[in-house]
Amino acid sequence: MSVLDAKIPEGPIKEKWTNHKNNINVVNPANKRLIDVIVVGTGLAGGSAAASLAEMGYAVKAFCFQDSPRRAHSIAAQGGINAAKNYQNDGDSVYRLFYDTVKGGDYRGREANVYRLAEVSANIIDQCVAQGVPFAREYGGLLDNRSFGGVLVSRTFYAKGQTGQQLLLGAYSAMNRQIGKGKIKMYNRHEMLDVVVVGGKARGIIARNLITGSIERHSAHAVVIASGGYGNVFFLSTNAMGSNVTAAWKIHKKGAFFANPCYTQIHPTCIPRSGDYQSKLTLMSESLRNDGRIWVPKNKEDVEAIRNGSKKPVELSEEERDYYLERRYPAFGNLVPRDVASRAAKERCDAGYGVNQTGEAVFLDFASAIQRYGKEAATVNHEPDASKERIIELGAEVIKNKYGNLFQMYEKIVDQNPYKTPMMIYPAVHYTMGGIWVDYNLMTTIPGCYAAGEANFSDHGANRLGASALMQGLADGYFVLPYTMGDYLADEIRTGPIPTDSPEFDQAEKDVRGIIDTLMNVKGTKSVDHFHKELGMVMWNNAGMARNETDLKAAIAKIRKIREEFWKDVRIPGEATELNSELEKAIRVADFLELGELFAKDALERNESCGGHFREESVEIGGEQEGEAKRDDVNFKYVSAWEWTGDPGEAKLHKEELEFKDIELKTRSYK
Amino acid sequence: MKTSIARKVLMALSGFFLLFFLLQHFVINFSSVFGDGDGFNSASHFMGTNSIIQFGLQPVLIFGVIFHLAMGIYLELQNNKARSVKYAMNKPGANSSWMSRNMIYTGLMVMLFLGLHFYDFWIPEIKTKFIVGDMTGLMADGETLRYFHELQLKFQDPIRVALYCVSFIFLSLHLLHGFQSAFQSVGFNHNRYTPIIKKLGNLYAVLVPLGFIFIAVYHYLNPPH
C-alpha cells in the first residue's frame, strides 16, 4: 500500500462531493473564533480562502509578499473563467466540463477532484456576480459567454481581457470586508520562509517582514499554502517578477510531497524576447489564433533577408510562406492545443527559420482575416465596388474591435504596427500544472497543511485548458477548503492558542536565520540574477518544450553546478535587517535552484509524452500520428509525488495510481 | 462641512451663486453703453434702494464672496500639506491646464480687484446712502440720477481702466476652469451634456470679462460731455 492516500470519497462520481460534505465534521460557530488559520498568498485561491474562512468565523492571518493583496499575479490572467452554466443552451453540463478538463489534462489529473471542480464551477459565477464582479453582458442584460481554446461549447465568462483582475478584485473586496471587521489580519510585504511542524502537524510559519527584515513567528491551527506556480524557475516566463516557489518548497522540505514538477504549460502566443536584458515575457491572449495564421518563410534566404531587414514579411508571396500548422494539422490548423502549437514553433525556429534577430519568433499574420472581414463588411455596408484599400480599411476596423487592446499592447512593446505587418510571437512558460501533492481535501502530506490553486497539483493533469486556472483557484478557496478544513479543525477546538515559544519554533527560526546569514556572508562576485538567468537557460534548453534523456541528465548536472557556485559566489549588497530586494531574490533563487533539479529528475523519470510534457523518446512511430506525442498509459498512468530526503537529487518517488472509472482513455489526435 | 467632498460642493455652490451674480451685474453694466445711460441709471437705482436686495441679497452676496475666498484659502493650505516633499522635477503642464492649477492665484487677484472696486463704488455708495443719508440717487441738480455720471467719471483715469482690464483677464482665467469645475463638483458629468457645459463655460468665461473690459474702455473713450 502506497503511503499516499488520496482520500477519495466512496460512491458514484456525481455524489462524491455531496456525500463527503454531508459526512465530514463541522466546527461549531462559537469555537471557530478560537481557531487560527494562516493563509500564505492572496491570489484567487488564497484570497478567496482567507475571505471565506474569515466569514465562517475562523481567525485568519493572511500573508503576501506584495505591498497589497490585490497585486497577486492572478490579476494578470486575461481570457476568462469556465463554468458549466449552460446559459448558451449548447449542451454544456457538469459532466462535459469534467470530461473536457480530464481529457485536456491528457488523463493525468484525478477524476474525483476534477468532477468536483466542474460541479462547483457554476457557484463561482453566482458568487462573483453577487460580489459585484462586472462580467461582460449582452444587450439583454444577461451574462455573455465565449468559447475558448478550441472547446466545443461556449462556457467561458469574461470581463474583456482582464478577467483575472476582476475576479481577484472580487476576492480582494471580500477580504477587505473581513479585514475591516478584524477577522483577517493582513500581513503584506511579508514572505513566508518556513512552516513550523509541531507534533507532526503544521502549527505556524516563520515569515520575514520585507520592510524591516525582522524574522517573525506566527502560529495557527492550520496553514494554507496558496503561493502560486513556479514558472519563474525558467527565469523568463509570463509570471510576475516576484512569483516564486519558496513557500511551496519550504513545506516540501518539511514533509509535503511535490507532485509532477515537470508538468509545465508553455503558451504559444507571447511576444518574443528582444535581447539579453529581457526581464519577462508578455502573453497575448490565445484568442488571437482564431483569426491569425502562423507562418515562417519556406526558404532560408528569405529568413536571412527578413532578419537583416532587406526584405519585409509582407513582400513574401503565398508560395514563399510555410503555414506549418495548417500543413501539419489540417483538421485543427492554427487552433491546435497550446502544447502542440508551442512545440511546432520551436521546431521551426530550431531548424533555423526564426524570423527575428534572436531567431526565436514566428509570424502571426492577420492579413487574410482583414481581407475576409473587409469583404464581409463591404457586403453588409452595400459597397459592392469597394476598392482594395477600402476592404483593408473595413477589415482592419473589425479586427480592431475584436483585438484592439492586444494590438495596441503589441505595438507599444515591439514598435511595429500589427495591422500592417505580421505580429511576431514565440512560446513562453506560462503555468505549472505540477505542485504540492494534496489529497481530495487539499491537504498535503503534512497534517494541517493545505495547498490550493496553482500551488497544488490536483486538477489540470499534464495540461491545462484555457480559462480553467481561474476556476480552480476560486473553487479551492471559496468552495472546497472552507468545508474540508472544518473536518480537520473539528479536532482542534480544545487545542487552545498555539504558543510560539516551543522548541520547534525556535529551531525553525534558527534555520531561517541560518540561511539568511549564510547568503549575506557569501559576499561573492555575481548578482542573484546572474545565477537565475543561468538556471533559466538550462531549464529552457534542456527541460523546456521537448525533453530527452541526455539533455535532462545534463541539466541535472548543470543545475547542481550552478547551485554550488551560487552558494559560493553570490553577492548581496546591503543588510538583512532592512528592505533588501537582492536578499529577497536570493532566497527565492536558492529554492528555484533545488526545484529545478527535481523538475529535471521528474521529467527524466516520466518516459512518456503527455500533455505539456513531451519526451522525444516517446513519439508515435508510423501511421497517421507519425512523430506526434505518445502517451504511455500502461506504465505512466500515475502521479509522481516526490518526497524530500535532504537533496533534490535523492528525492524519493511515490506513485499515486490514477483510476479512470467515468472516462475512457483516448489518444489525442489533431490530424 | 467636515469632509473633503462637502467642502468641495460648498465651493461649487458659492461659485454658482457668484456666477449668477456676475451675469446680473454684467447685464446692468452693459446697459450703460446704450443710449444716454437712462437704463443703467434706473436699474442701478432699483438695485441700490430696493430693501430686499439691499438687506436681503447683499449680505448673502458678501457672505458668499467671503466664504468662497476663505474656503479657497483653507483648501489650498490643506492641499499643500498633502504633499510635504515636492518633486525635484515636475511637469504639471503635461496633464492639466494652467487655469485649473492656479485658481488660488487668479482668485486672489480677483479679490484684490474687488477691494479696488469696493473702494471705487461700493464704499462711496454706502457713504452717500447711509452716512450722508441721501437715498434719492439724484445728482446735485436734483433731476437726473447720478449713477451713470459717476460711472463715466471713474473711467476717466487710464490707470484705473488698465487695472480693471487686467483684473478681468484674471477673472476670465478663473472662470475658464471654475465654470465647468463647479458642475463636476456637484456631481454632474454626463457624456452628452458635459461637453456642452464646457463650451458654455468657455463662452461665459471669455465673453463676460471681455464685456466688462469693453464697458470700461468704452467709457474711457467716451468721456462725459
Add this chain to the structure above:
Amino acid sequence: MSETTMNLTLKIWRQKDAKSKGKIVSYPISGISGHMSFLEMMDVLNEQLINEGQEPVAFDHDCREGICGSCSLHINGEAHGPDRGVTTCQLHMRMFKDGDTIFIEPFRAKAFPVIKDLIVDRTSFDRIQHAGGFISVNTSGNTQDANSIPIPKADADKAFDAATCIGCGACVASCKNASAMLYVSAKVAQFSLLPQGKVEAKDRVLNMVEQMDKEGFGNCTNTGACEVECPKGISLENIARMNNEYLKASITREA
C-alpha cells in the same frame, strides 16, 4: 537592423529608509536599447551597481505587464513617465533620446510615505477599501443565480471601466493636491452602477470618503491631471458620480 544605443544620465531619489533624509543622486548609464522597458533599464543600472559593490536602487515592480499596479515611478515630472495609457513597466526607452537626463522619483504624497529609495507605502489605499470597498455578501454554495438580475449592458460596461483601476497611485502622484478622489471614486462608481452594490451604497460612500480624508489625501480641485496620467484611463466621470452619491447619501442618511 543594427540598433543604436543610448547614453543617459539618471537622477534618482535615494533614501535609506523611512526615517532617513533622501537626496537625488546622479548615475550615468550607457548602452541602453530603445526596445528595453524602463524597468529593464533600471535592472541594467542595478546590475551595474551590484557589480561595483554599491546598493541597488529599490523600486516596486511585479507583473511587468501593466496590470498589478506595483510599479510607481515619477519619471521626468510625470507619473509613469511621458507615455500615455501605460504603467512604468510598459514604458519603453524609445520614448527617450540619447543624451537625455531622466529624473526618477517616488510617488509623492503625505499619505504615501517613502519606505526606501523609490518604494512608497500605499497601504492607505487598502485602508480605504477596508472601510467599504466591498459588497457584503458571504460565500455560499447557493447564492442566487448569476442571471437572475439582468444589468443593462451600458451600466455593466461602465462598472467594468471603473473596475479596471489597478490601484497604482498615479492619480495621487499627479494631482497637485495629492488627492485620491479618482481612486476612491472608481470603486464607489463601480458598485453604485450595479444593482448588487446599491443596497449599501450610502454607507459605502460615506465611510470610504471619511477614511480617505483621514489618510491625509488632499482635496479634489478638478484639474483632471489624474485622468490624463491614469494608465487605465479611469474617467473623471467617476468622481462626479461619487460626488453625487455622496451628496445623496449625506442628505438622506438616517440620524
